[in-house]
Amino acid sequence: MAERVCSGIRLIAGEGLCSNVYILEDGKEVLLIDSGDGASLPALDEELITKKIAKVLLTHGHADHINGMNYISADAFLHEADLKILPQLNKYFPEFKIPGNIEKLGSDAIAFGKFRLEIIHTPGHTPGSVCFFEESTKTLFSGDTKFAAGDRGRTDLFGGDEEQITASLEMLGKMKYARLCPGHGPME
């Protein structure tokens, strides 16, 4: 079951390793932020009985965030720096098959109904990690870069970089957001 985050935004909390999936609604269409690893698909299907996925924005290229795209027919968008190294990023997940519907994310903000999502490149957890800042609700979708209670993303996996994530977190620390929506665990 999805829970309400704020007006027009819902969350399917990730269970186990699965990432959180955020659902932004505009009329009969939705935009997803991350697709989960597949475990959230039944809850997503319940949400989508009368709605269609317009597009999916991916915070980075790890399987627990993108494997759901193997079961979703919409197009997804991922930063170029992760798109180029998907096999290496996912060598920890031997069963993982790269979805065929992931394209390169541009750098321009994405408009979707009343929402406007600014793309912020925040390397460190992976080279192509991004955060999305939704301007009308001042919500920061922070992927695996920043978590609640000041927790930071791990940098010990392929492509991780401690100096880069420190710089990314410093940049995020200067932003005025009302709500942090991370890739795992609770919101803040």
Ligand SMILES: [Zn+2]
């Ligand atoms: Zn990750």
